[in-house]
Amino acid sequence: MDDVDAALRSDIRRLGDELGRALVRQGGQDLLDAVEEIRQLSRRADEGDAAAGRELADRLAAAGALDAILYARAFTTYFHLATVAEQAHRVSLTNRPEDGGRGWMRATFERIADAGLPADELADAVASLEVRPVLTAHPTESSRRSVLTKLADLAELLDRRHDPRLGDDEHERLDRRAAELIDLLWVTDELRVNAPRPTDEAQSALYYAESVLWNVLPDLLVDLEAHLARAGVELPLDAQPLRFGTWVGGDRDGNPNVTPEVTSAVLAWMHDRGLLLIERALADLITELSPSSLIVGDDPELVASLEADRAALPEVWERLAHLNAEEPYRLKLSYCRERVLNTRERHRTGTPHRPGVDYRDATELLAELDLVRRSLRERAGHLAVGRLDGVRRVVAASGFHLAEMDVRDHSRNLHTLVEELCQLNGIDYPSDDEGRSDLLDGELAGARPLSSLTTEVSPTATRVARTFSVIRDALDRYGDDVIRTFIVSMTRGPSDVLAAVVAARESGLVDVPRGVARLSFVPLLETIDELLDADRIVGDLLSTPSYREVVRARGDVQEVMLGYSDSNKDGGIVTSQWSIQRAIRMLRDVAQEHGVRLRLFHGRGGSVGRGGGPAHQAILAQPYGAVEGAVKLTEQGEVISDKYLLPHLARHNAELLVAATLEATVLHTTSRQEESTLAGYDEVMDVTSDAARAAYRRLVDDPSLVDYFLTSTPVQELGRLNIGSRPASRPEANAGLDALRAIPWVFGWTQSRQIVPGWFGVGTGLAAARDAGHGDRLRQMARDWWFLRALLSNVEMTLAKTDLGIARRYVEALVPTEHRHLLDVIEDEHARTVEQLAWVTEGRGPLSEHPVLQRTLDVRDRYLHPMHALQVELLSRTRRTTETDPVTDRALLLTIDGIAAGLRNTG
Secondary structure (H helix, E strand, O other), rough: HHHHHHHHHHHHHHHEEEEEHHHHHHOHHHHHHHHHHHHHHHHHHHHOOOOHHHHHHHHHHHHHHHHHHHHHHHHHHHHHHHHHHHHHHHHHHOOOOOOOOOOOOHHHHHHHOOOOOOOOHHHHHHOOOEEEEOOOOOOOOOOHHHHHHHHHHHHHHHHOOOOOOOOHHHHHHHHHHHHHHHHHOOOOOOOOOOOOOOHHHHHHHHHHHHHHHOOHHHHHHHHHHHHHHHOOOOOOOOOOOOOEEEOOOOOOOOOOOHEEEEEEEHHHHHHHHHHHHHHHHHHHEEEHOOOOOHHOOOOHHHHHHHHHHHHHHHHHHHHHHHOOOHHHHHHHHHHHHHHHHHHHHHHHOOOOOOOOEEEOHHHHHHHHHHHHHHHHHHHHHHHHHHHHHHHHHHHHOOOOOOEEEEEEEEHHOOOHHHHHHHHHHOOOOOOHHHHHHHHHHHHHHHHOOOOOOOOOOOOOHHHHHHHHHHHHHHHHHHOOOOEEEEEEEEOOOHHHHHHHHHHHOOOOOHHOOOOOOOOOEEEEOOHHHHHHOHHHHHHHHHHOOOHHHHHHHHHOOEEEEEEEEHHHHHHHHHHHHHHHHHHHHHHHHHHHHOOOEEEEEEEEOOOOOHOOHHHHHHHHHOOOOOOOOOEEEEEEEEHHHHHHHHHHHHHHHHHHHHHHHHHHHHOOOOOOHHHHHHHHHHHHHHHHHHHHHHHHHHOOOOOOOHHHHHOOOOHHHHHHOOOOOOOEEEOOOOOHHEEHHHHEEEEHHHHHOOOOHOOOOOOHHHHHHHHHHHHHHHHHHHHOHHHHHOOOOHHHHHHHHHOOOHHHHHHHHHOHHHOHHHHHHHHHHHHHHHHHHHHHOOOOOOOOOOOOHHHHHHHHHHHHHHHHHHHHHHHHHHHHHOOOHHHHHHHHHHHHHHHHHOOOOOO
8 A cells, every 4th residue: 555655646746746847838937936835825824824824815915817817727737637646546545444455346246155145046136236327417527528538638647657567768758748738738728618508418427428338337247247157146148237327408307408308309419329339339349250151150040130131231231242241240240230320310310210220229239139149159159259248238238328317307397287287177286295196196097188289388387298298209219218217306295296197197108097107206305304204205105006006017116216415405414314314214114015126216416415425335334125236326526527537447436336236235135233223223313313403403594694605605606617507596496595506505615615514413413412321332333333334434524624724714704794603603513523523433533434535635735725715815806896807707716616626526
């Protein structure tokens, strides 16, 4: 580890020195000298040098807006380079005591072997294994892709530079290329001129999906197959252990820019891109699979297939027969490639499917690849199909569309449509959930529609109806696997989901009397009250006869989404996490009672305050029996690029997810603790949660909180960063915190280093449990209980990024005097939380489980401090006047972007 540390420090120094030379090249020696002087003054001020603090303040106050832009860009570029170095070394640096350095997959299978799990049980688990990261467009990635791709190139250069076979000339060539890239970074605009459109967001997010699918998944599945073979289990060819989902283009909750037309456009782009990648992969296979029939003999089944192909696509035969007449596999794959090209054209033009000429969906291509595979295995041996298997597994995981789209809308909008349709039919629409549920159950059980092609409703209702029509058209055009789930935001009762089913019925997606359900429906439980009421909501829903038939038609699988962000904003981190843990237990039991398989969808954000933290740790901390082979979780904003930008990191994170899901499925089917022990843990957590929530609510309910938050953070300026298509506030809500989305809520607190959502209330909660006589049990829980260990570890990570000394600069410079008392409240709870955590964890260091983050923060803090000082100065300037100065505004936005780059996991 020391060698890896030394290599990391060396790379950071090398990149930092090259940045210094770039600053001289681009801005002259004076720019470098000014940046270094500001950094040194900031460091001395943080060490308690009051004179340095006054000199720094004077220096920044005197700086012009153009100079401020240069300073902000210099520090931001350094953060980017530090990130590159850390990413290049992260897998080696990560402290992995659980796997002993052997790799997560191998370590997992060793634990499975040690447990003596029967092969048939392992085979059943593998058959149902499905990990689905769902890429979202939630705006927490402040860096443009133009910047990210250059950083990825730099990381690759660093990796190549550590090759011991390289000589001095190669090192110099790599260093010259690194200098070129750093210069390009300097002349690339970090800020987006305009907000991205949903189609832009789709292309950006799915760039990572396609990279993982084609560059990571094949080798990952080869390793998984080998581990399973040693355990006496075969990995089914149709297994989908890892596949991607997406909300981009489908998530219309609060985003007026995601129209039904946008959904159609994104789906069209996804299919065009997916088919293009498959066509390229088939071209590579055509080059590789050269067995000659003169050597391996003829396969009657393949020969018959080629004859049918010749009749359907005679132009391919005429073009290639003279080249591949004795190479049947090349010829067969050439026909497959032609059909893929024809399928792309059919999608572009909207013409009907022509059997034999193009593909209806991916299952037809898979059938042909299977024919080639069977023939090759019989005649050339199983090793000859390795590359073919890789392509086949990617197609099975991604279809023609890269990722499966979820569609989401707010329950209020769904009720608007159904209520208007009922009124048009003379039906009274009840105001209570029970009355609505009874009415909607009866409607679904019958055969009459509530609408026709000529029905006219309000714009909101029309948009909802049009959304379901687009879903139906997409399933007809692309196949049933392109959209499988409709998510109902702010589900408070069964009627919210039933309204979605009725709306889908009106578009022909559901017909209960005939056993038709082309879509699954997912309640999203977002607030503390709904999480604590999860068993009633989902239990009553599954007890509704018509809805139970819908679930039965969908394979007896009920998906439920859990909202981490809004529950945290509602009740604080302890109560949010504990309520979700309790909800999962209740949902597990309700699903078993109703004979359905539960699939949990974790709506996690990037930051701890929005459910973030190590995903594999969160999976292993789930209640027993809750992970039945399937894990679905959102990947948002900067987390996507952080996990999947570089191939070796993408492989590492994908392996973690798959291995953790398999382990939780087969080794955590019963409680790790005795029932009496777990009951005691629950009692302690109830006390902790109640006290933590009360403390949190006292803070957010304080009359000064709104003004304090808006003035002590740059949240009001955040919307001008153009980092997403979705508005930062809910237009239908009242002014204040209720109108603010969870992302800017976390982003704002993070920018000023208060990071309240990630830790506030923890100290009060732990102190209350100790005062109630639970101290010894608390320590036992922190050692032995995965749930509390994960929670406390994530809180410690957040505390490491919290710096209330920096926060005080924001408050003293920006917050009106009458609201500043809240900083005293925050500082008091912060001190309590640090003290209580140190006691509960028995003196464990705050980042003992996050050594990479510790190293990263130590390096970055030297540059973050002056960036914060610059942001405070620029906020003061812009808020002292009503006049707009575009140059000063740009400088301020650059500090927001830079601090986000320095801290990562900002939203």
